[in-house]
Amino acid sequence: MKFYFYPVAVFLAGIASAQALFSVFVYFSDVSLYHTLTAIKAAGFVVVPNAQVLPSLLKWRPAFCGGVFFALTTGAGLTVATFLVVSIWRRFSRRSFGLWLVFAAAAGFLAIRFHYHLPMILACGLTIAAAGAATFKFFPDLPDSDGRNHPLFSLFIAHLAVIGIILAIWVPRFNGDAFVSIRDYLLLSNPIGEKINAFYYRYTLYPAEAFKSLDQKLLKSCIIKVADKNLYDRIKTTLIERDYLPVQENFAADVIINEENNALIFQRHGKKIDQLGIEDFLKAPDTVLEKISEKTDPAGFLRKITFLSLIGVSPLISYIFLHSLIMSGLFFIRSWKPRFAAAGLLCVLVFTGPAFLFGNPLDKTASDSDLNQSLASARWRDRVAALKIIEDQELPLHRFSGIEAMAQSSVTPERYWAARVLGDSRASKSYELILRLLDDPQPNVACMALYSLGKQKNARAVPDILRRMNSSDHWYVQWYAYKALKRLGWTQKK
Known part of the structure; x- marks a missing residue:
């Protein structure tokens, strides 16, 4: 049974190493950004983040929290890739010399793709080294057997079967709106999800700055x-x-x-x-x-690794960890095959359940009558679905009722989409509603209100945006405020 938990041990070691390494990587990036912004501020310009957030660039906590992003994306991706290479090699050969050549070639490849940027090379290279060492250490000492009879091969095929079922249900429902739907229906609809969402938006710009061009x-x-x-x-x-x-x-x-x-x-x-x-x-x-x-961009390849890891590897790691946790809880089932099957079934239910929440129940060609009926629904998901259609089709708001009430809803996704559709209206009432939403305590809603002000192209909003940008303690809100100002034609003045 120990061979089953072998991947989990390797993944934990690799991700933990990535967390430590990328926390240092983000910290030094933050310090560099601090000095740049301090110099810009000393020259008489407005800076983002503002004076309330700027000192946090010199602290380890934001760097550590930013490291979580890299650990669960880039670190996870590098760990899984290393795990597969070493496991396959170890399965068919006990000699390590050839594998060292592979790692040396990989190190050279990363050095070239990272333009010899030492912090990136060290963070990624040492993560690979840690994952490789963990794979060697935890590789199960099993009796030699060939091909399909090898326990690791059976385990691999079993996992592929479960993952295949999950993908078969998810893929038809996955579209460009999927990440927004995950936020709306899984994160912003419950207290735990809201905390995860708040953590992400509070700390996401710290690691993002580390690999921007x-x-x-x-x-x-x-x-x-x-x-x-x-x-x-x-x-x-x-x-x-x-x-x-x-x-x-x-x-x-x-x-x-x-x-x-x-x-x-x-x-x-x-x-x-x-x-x-x-x-x-x-x-x-x-x-x-x-x-x-x-x-002069050394981080282009790192951004590709991070993105691919985010959409592919991070869900895979989540599945492996959950499956292992369930397997541990089913200790009373002696044989690993029925235990695996039971854990796999539970994972399918957990991972595919949210997929049925996705997709808009309304057709993009829905009539005004259907949209108004949905806007008046007692279910907030129906109201949000109608707002999405209105925003996507850029339909005139005067044809619909209830937008003002939705802008004051207690449901965060509803306020968010109300703020978004208001950006397509030039009515004075819409402008007033957006100004009210600028002070929304939920950062996503405030950000969307700022986006809509920029979209309205109404220059009279500049003082209000500047005031919020200078008083906000949230970097993400300040970032949206600055973008809105630029859309309105505002320019820095020394």
Whole structure:
């Protein structure tokens, strides 16, 4: 029976190692961001996060919580990949020399893909090493048997069968709205889920900043070394409009721009990245800055690993852990095969139950009468389903009743979608409702209200947004506020 819990032991070791390693990775990223934002603030610009949140970048707690995100995504993905490679190798060979060559090749591959960015290489490389060591340590010492008769092969096939059933039920219901539906129906509909959701949105930007490319960052620092004042002002205005904010020359800025022989030389981390004519830059600054960001982005491959792990490996790990927990609870069943089957059946019920909550019961071509009937329903899920159709089809709100009441509902998803549909209306009443939702205690609702204000393109909202951005203690809300300001045409002023 011990061979059954072998994967769980390896996964725990790998994820625990990733948690420790990526917490350090996020911490040093946070410290770097703190110094950048402090320099930008000293230069007279508005910064996000604001003064209430900025000091948290120097603390270990947010870094540790941010490490949880990487541990359960990137760490889990690297652990599962390592587990499979080592297990297959160990099954057919007891010699480790060839496997060391595979790991050496993997280390070289990561170094190249990460542009020799040492913190990323160490975090990922040491996670792989820890998972590999755990796989060797916990690999069950079973009598040799061939092919399908080997217990690990039987275990693998049994897990695949259960996973196949779960996927068969989930895949037809999975669409672009799936993650939003998970949040609405699984997280925001119960106290435990709300705490998980609050944790995610409170700490998600700490790890996110650690692997953003330059153009994905909200604020960037720059130094402009141009002698001609008129030209300096033109370049400065162009950069500020794109949130590249000039700082003191004694700071190690994200981008340094030097003028030389009627050309601009762009440097990053002390290296020359690009050189082009002054007018060429001023004619197409977005293209130039995107090119610089692309050339200096070491985290593109890490973002791919993280995304693939999030949608594929994290659910797999959750299934393995739950299955093992249930197996432990069914200790009174002596034989592992019926115990496995019973645990598998319970896992199918747990993992596929939520799938039946997904999908909109209303057709996208639903009539106004059907939508109004759903809006008046006693079930909040029906009301939210109607709001989703209205938002998706951008239907005029004056044709529907009950939106104002839904904006004041005690149900969080209902307020969230009410805030979202209000962004398509230009009526003064809609504007007033959105302003009221800006102070909603639930961050997701406040963020969507800010998004809708930006969507309305009403410049009179700028003072209200600035006030909320400067007073909020929630980084995610501030981030949405800044994005809304930019959509309204607001620009930083020194």
